[in-house]
Amino acid sequence: MTFIIRPANMDDLQPIYEMAKRTGGGFTNLPPDRKALTAKLERSVAGFSRVEDGVSDDLYVFVLQNTATGEVRGTCQIFGNVGQKWPFYSYRIGALTQHSEELGRTFRADILNLSTDLEGTTEVGGLFLHPGERAGGLGMLIARSRYLFIRNHRARFADRTIAELRGVIDEAGGSPFWDGVAGRFFGMSFQEADEFNAKFGNQFIADLMPKHPVYIAMLPESAKSVIGVPHPSGRAAMRMLENEGFAWENYVDIFDGGPTMTARTDQVRSVREAKDAVVSDISDRLGEHKEGAKMLVSSGRLGSFAAAYGWVLEDGDKVFLDPDSAKALQLSAGETVTYVPRW
Structure with missing residues (x-):
């Protein structure tokens, strides 16, 4: 699923x-x-x-x-x-501090501004x-x-x-x-x-x-x-x-x-840790108990944007992707994806 x-x-x-x-x-x-x-x-x-x-x-x-x-x-x-x-x-929670010499005390009041x-x-x-x-x-x-x-x-x-x-x-x-x-x-x-x-x-x-x-x-x-x-x-x-x-x-x-x-x-x-890469191949060697790591993968711009979990194997500046996520995201070899590790 x-x-x-x-x-x-x-x-x-x-x-x-x-x-x-x-x-x-x-x-x-x-x-x-x-x-x-x-x-x-x-x-x-x-x-x-x-x-x-x-x-x-x-x-x-x-x-x-x-x-x-x-x-x-x-x-x-x-x-x-x-x-x-x-x-x-x-x-915004702010503070007002006031001091009384006569009492020898300082008062701090928290305020909603x-x-x-x-x-x-x-x-x-x-x-x-x-x-x-x-x-x-x-x-x-x-x-x-x-x-x-x-x-x-x-x-x-x-x-x-x-x-x-x-x-x-x-x-x-x-x-x-x-x-x-x-x-x-x-x-x-x-x-x-x-x-x-x-x-x-x-x-x-x-x-x-x-x-x-x-x-x-x-x-x-x-x-x-x-x-x-x-x-x-x-x-x-x-x-x-x-x-x-x-x-x-x-x-x-x-x-x-x-x-x-x-x-x-x-x-x-x-935003900071995401990477872009070209899909080298769609490989059934990837998946649970197989090769690769589960990551968040996205593709497309604006109305064509889509994201899903996928199994990714990094290969230099390219990646291998599992068939299920490639199908869900309608991706094929040669297309560019953005991916970031799943925490």
Whole structure:
């Protein structure tokens, strides 16, 4: 059984919608709304179709497909340049230190500052894997394929890349962070605000959010305890990001308080370590218990891009590839591939 990552098209609306209904809320980039998802797919098709290079407000949506059954079992996204249509807001945790000579004491207060520091960055997000496929490294295949796409279309992406991780959501689908901070000013529940943001953007944040710093010490304990904490289902994603070289630099999501990870694009491990080579031959000598090493392999540009796991044997500036991955990626000898070791 072979899975490939490929660009999404309009025919993928139904399976993406079905996956969106499984997210459990707080997943802004994958709203369970057909109209919003249709708009995303239309924007993605336009992004893949854009011929000229250069950083732009593009969206690229990918799907994970089982080549044996044709079923779509996962999805992910890349935003070329965030903050172009609407401001891209985050909270940045800062500190204010004050000293009293009379008391002989120094006080440090941690503060949430509303920020647009991350505007103009590239964002990787919208990653969802069907619960029935959460094994065999498919989550890593989805996540890392995006970096190979970025590498091979480098002129389209910013010098800094971010990833927002979903924050803690309670059993009722609410957000302790939202209830303790922004919800006090908006008169709507977390679910309502999250749905509105997913459909219409976050300009309403600019209109209604107070611009003054928020002292963390004044927040309820339920909100304080989840600042910068990923949703339990996102802990593995956070580890994968850290393995790629992403770090948390005190930015958190304004809705649920989840951490926003950042990295220099050229220093992302999969971008930095990937290699290009010409396929010397398709060989059945490669595979498990045979020759070669299992790697992430990609080919094609823009709408023809595809990625999959494959068995690769390096031979100088050329490689041998196993038949299954060559078939999945529709490759033959003489074509160029990009590959990076599987970790």
